[in-house]
Amino acid sequence: MATDESKLSRFLDEFKQKTYESEFTKFMREFRQKRPQLEAEQTKSRAIWWDHKQDLDTIRRAQESRVKQQPYVYQNKV
Numbered sequence: 700m701a702t703d704e705s706k707l708s709r710f711l712d713e714f715k716q717k718t719y720e721s722e723f724t725k726f727m728r729e730f731r732q733k734r735p736q737l738e739a740e741q742t743k744s745r746a747i748w749w750d751h752k753q754d755l756d757t758i759r760r761a762q763e764s765r766v767k768q769q770p771y772v773y774q775n776k777v
Contacts, residue, residue: 731737769776
């Protein structure tokens with residue numbers, strides 16, 4: 700009985716739909732396998748530009764010093 704089930708499962712495996720994987724997905728998977736330190740480098744780089752404390756005074760001064768712009772800049776003022 701077990702041999703019949705294994706034959707059946709092998710037969711059905713041949714007809715299973717293969718899942719699609721794009722070339723880019725394959726490339727990224729292989730690239731990450733070749734460079735396991737990549738995620739740590741990304742985290743470090745993100746910390747340089749984004750993950751830092753905001754100076755609230757500087758943000759407030761920048762917002763206050765903005766000059767209001769007309770909706771369509773190339774139109775003459777009416």
